[in-house]
Amino acid sequence: MSTTTTPPTRIGLTGSPEIAAWCAERDHPIITYNPWIDLSLCRCGRIQVDGDAPQTEAGRRATHDLFHTCSYEDGYAHCSCYLPSFAHG
DSSP states (O other): OOEESSOOGGGOOOOOHHHHHHHHHTTOOEEEEETTTTEEEESSSSSEEESOOOOOHHHHHHHHHHHOOSOGGGOGGGOOTTSOGGGGO
């Protein structure tokens, strides 16, 4: 497994300063895998790992922070972030 710290131009990363800062604050956790290019990446693309690298706990927390409004500590069993607002009661 190899790791690069400079994103290749072939995947067209267009990171903003806000995304770079968000990612740096969390130590660039691997949060996504792109099967078309067979790379796992942090959000800003600075860290890239060949293949489908497993997400670490930091990566799961970072992904949760991006897409959920519920508390990570509550666990996914209690998540209702994607339910319609009338279902929150």
